[in-house]
Amino acid sequence: METNELKKEINDYVEKENEKLWKLAIELYDNPELYLREYKTSEILSTFLENEGFTVERGVGTLETAFIASYSKVKGSKPRIDILAELDAIDMGERFPENERVQHACGHNIISTTATGAGTAIKYIMDKYNLQGEIRVVGTPAEEQVGGKIIMLENGVFDDTDASMVLHPTSGTSKIAGRCKSSMSFEVTYNGFAAHIGNHREKGINAQDAGVIFYTSIAALRYQTKDEIQMFVKFTDVGKEEGIIPSKCKMLVAVKCFNPLLLDGLAPKIRNCAEGAALATGCTVEIEEKRGYKGRIYNHTFEKYLRKNFEMLGEPLKEGMVDDNGGEDFGDVMRKIPGIMPYPTLIPEKRVSLHTKEYLEHVISPRAKYVVGLGSKVMAYTTLDLLLDPSIIEEAKVEMAKELQKEKEGE
Numbered sequence: 001m002e003t004n005e006l007k008k009e010i011n012d013y014v015e016k017e018n019e020k021l022w023k024l025a026i027e028l029y030d031n032p033e034l035y036l037r038e039y040k041t042s043e044i045l046s047t048f049l050e051n052e053g054f055t056v057e058r059g060v061g062t063l064e065t066a067f068i069a070s071y072s073k074v075k076g077s078k079p080r081i082d083i084l085a086e087l088d089a090i091d092m093g094e095r096f097p098e099n100e101r102v103q104h105a106c107g108h109n110i111i112s113t114t115a116t117g118a119g120t121a122i123k124y125i126m127d128k129y130n131l132q133g134e135i136r137v138v139g140t141p142a143e144e145q146v147g148g149k150i151i152m153l154e155n156g157v158f159d160d161t162d163a164s165m166v167l168h169p170t171s172g173t174s175k176i177a178g179r180c181k182s183s184m185s186f187e188v189t190y191n192g193f194a195a196h197i198g199n200h201r202e203k204g205i206n207a208q209d210a211g212v213i214f215y216t217s218i219a220a221l222r223y224q225t226k227d228e229i230q231m232f233v234k235f236t237d238v239g240k241e242e243g244i245i246p247s248k249c250k251m252l253v254a255v256k257c258f259n260p261l262l263l264d265g266l267a268p269k270i271r272n273c274a275e276g277a278a279l280a281t282g283c284t285v286e287i288e289e290k291r292g293y294k295g296r297i298y299n300h301t302f303e304k305y306l307r308k309n310f311e312m313l314g315e316p317l318k319e320g321m322v323d324d325n326g327g328e329d330f331g332d333v334m335r336k337i338p339g340i341m342p343y344p345t346l347i348p349e350k351r352v353s354l355h356t357k358e359y360l361e362h363v364i365s366p367r368a369k370y371v372v373g374l375g376s377k378v379m380a381y382t383t384l385d386l387l388l389d390p391s392i393i394e395e396a397k398v399e400m401a402k403e404l405q406k407e408k409e410g411e
């Protein structure tokens, strides 16, 4: 069989299954759950895949809601390709009434439905034509908080995986994701000494002054960094007492850049700024450093196939691999296992921010139904390319190593 004929069969299979998949997307939309509490979501998806003939393992990588649904026609055969299904919804905050605050305003219902659609379609072909390899649909919790994929990666879930992909819906023109940003943050707390501002100001140690000095030090430091580095600093708490010299001041610094190695060089400088301000004012300082997700890297080897498959399905795409300033936990995965990320659009006519009320309406629109089919097909096509020619994966692994080396050199 020619590859294109097999793709035609995938296309027909997804067309036939699309109503069922769309019902799944709606069911997930109707049951939004926050990070690490995606119990219903995990159950709905894993049961669906079990009913489709996948072998399901629940509670993997130390996460209760994570699951692996795997299928291979020829037991133990390679390559192993993982399609990731993100499970969590987000808290919309005060913008929504109390009982409607948790919503799928990032479209993870579409992510997990397309992963399921692609998985079942490729299983159908593997089964029918005795294809070598293993396909796994992996339920990955807590993308919005914590970073479930990173925990699963650290706990060995992806140890024997050869290639991975995850889809994310977007707005504007469809695209293939390029790099996104690595991040770290610092919570800095200054402790001074409270004193009356009129009668005893000489006894006070002003923690807010330390905060101001820290703020300006960061502003100065910002000018001495590479263009790709974004640094944001803000006061988060200076107390509310009136007539008293502030004895406590809390600050937050958030740093983002493409190359995570740049963060290693920047962290001690930020600490110096924090400690310098403490010294200048006589305050004590507590510094809490947190490392966030690592950014995605390019994989043009996979891009080439994914682009060709999008074109085959008639979907217009932006040129190249498109960088963005966001961050997500797939970046850590694709630094260990070569990966790729399709971003089909839910709103072709304009750009709409994720996590907003407006975007939420589009994750359940007629176009979303189309994207469920499109996303399932494009990921199944690309998986098929890799199963039929595993040398593509070897090439992608080499490219991944080169990209990581480039980061080392650009440090």
Ligand SMILES: [Zn+2]
Pocket (backbone or CB within 6 Å): 106, 107, 108, 143, 168
């Ligand atoms: Zn998302």
